[in-house]
């Protein structure tokens with residue numbers, strides 16, 4: 001409320017998080033998903049009288065191979081690569097890889113598309129420029145790059161934040 005972002009209250013945001021959690025099969029780890037190393041941590045917590053609880057994960061029928069940090073080789077981890085991206089493609093979305101958004105284009109104070117650079121994934125060489133015109137632009141380049149793209153695009157927040 002302090003910054004006028006009333007739509008981002010925990011209460012209003014919760015239903016969206018719940019929907020995504022359902023879609024990505026996020027669940028509290030079951031007993032068989034908690035390994036020996038974690039059991040040592042649990043023992044330590046209990047000895048020190050620290051509270052503990054199992055983590056939640058977005059995984060479907062985990063095979064317990066322990067390769068998650070390098071990418072799940074059997075596609076059981078419900079990452080965007082096996083969920084929202086192919087689902088969007090099935091609805092007609094076009095996905096451009098190796099394509100970096102340089103700036104968001106604006107028309108009459110509204111975002112109207114993006115300008116992007118396409119690179120060769122092997123050499124990193126700049127191979128083409130691209131422009132996308134769109135009625136709706138969603139900027140989701142992460143906490144570091146979204147503000148940088150907005151800055152490059154000259155669309156800093158008018159509130160001064």
Ligand SMILES: Cc1cc2nc3c(=O)[nH]c(=O)nc-3n(C[C@H](O)[C@H](O)[C@H](O)COP(=O)(O)OP(=O)(O)OC[C@H]3O[C@@H](n4cnc5c(N)ncnc54)[C@H](O)[C@@H]3O)c2cc1C
Pocket residue numbers: 099100101102140141142143145146149
């Ligand atoms: C090591 C690590 C472990 C984590 N573990 C967990 C965890 O266990 N549970 C949890 O809930 N969260 C975890 N997080 C946090 C979570 O990953 C992030 O909060 C979340 O991924 C942010 O999502 P996002 O879509 O906003 O941005 P990102 O996932 O960062 O996606 C931004 C995308 O934009 C792309 N991009 C950036 N600039 C451009 C550009 N100019 N043009 C085109 N594309 C661009 C990037 O390549 C990236 O694919 C972890 C984070 C890290 C770093």
Ligand code: SF4
Pocket residue numbers: 059062063064065066067068069071072073074075076077
């Ligand atoms: S890599 Fe996949 S199958 Fe293996 S432990 Fe991680 S989520 Fe489970």
